[in-house]
Amino acid sequence: MTELTRLCALDDIDPEAGLRVDVGELRIALVRIDDDVYAIGDRCSHADVSLADGEVDVDDCAIECPKHGSLFSLTTGEPLSMPAVRPVPVYSIEVVGPDVMLRPAAADQAPDVPAQESS
Template sequence: MTIDLGALDDFESGRAYPVDVPGRRLVLVRLDDQVYVLSDRCSHEDFPLSEGEVDVVDRTIECARHGATFALDTGEPQSLPATHPVERWDAVVEEGRVKVVGQ
């Protein structure tokens, strides 16, 4: 199942956006023409990653609560206190629309 999240132009590069899909909330990060989609919950303390900062150089997102960082391309934790990855979703851009492959 593929879910349309919106027009690529609606997502500014370098920012995190919460997006809702049936049954869960995700965080979408656009870096230029690349789009990353992760679960919007930090694996350390269930805080929204969409409220955190995006590091465009390291391609990570930081949890605003305790500073844990996660790789945008894998969801793997890059710093403590998180020790477990967050779920990563496959995203594609087709005809200017961002789509995520449902799990």
């Protein structure tokens, strides 16, 4: 991947909820908290369950696995509670106008800050 890939429209992501998007082999859970958007791997590292279906914890900036309750940081992918012990991937994204875009694979690193709408 050498250029930005469109994942969805920003308005497709309900506030404080997850949205699953597929890009080739990648399953990504997008989460919107206020004006910030986060992108993490959609598969719980403890069980093959969609994290996009979990509850968003706004205070901890995390999402809960709907099967066993593991909480994952939206900024680092690290598990914040058991039974998960392995992190999930975090993807680098940006909001360009009305669209949420995935940055090229070479630039994918855990972001220090979430994507914010660019003017």
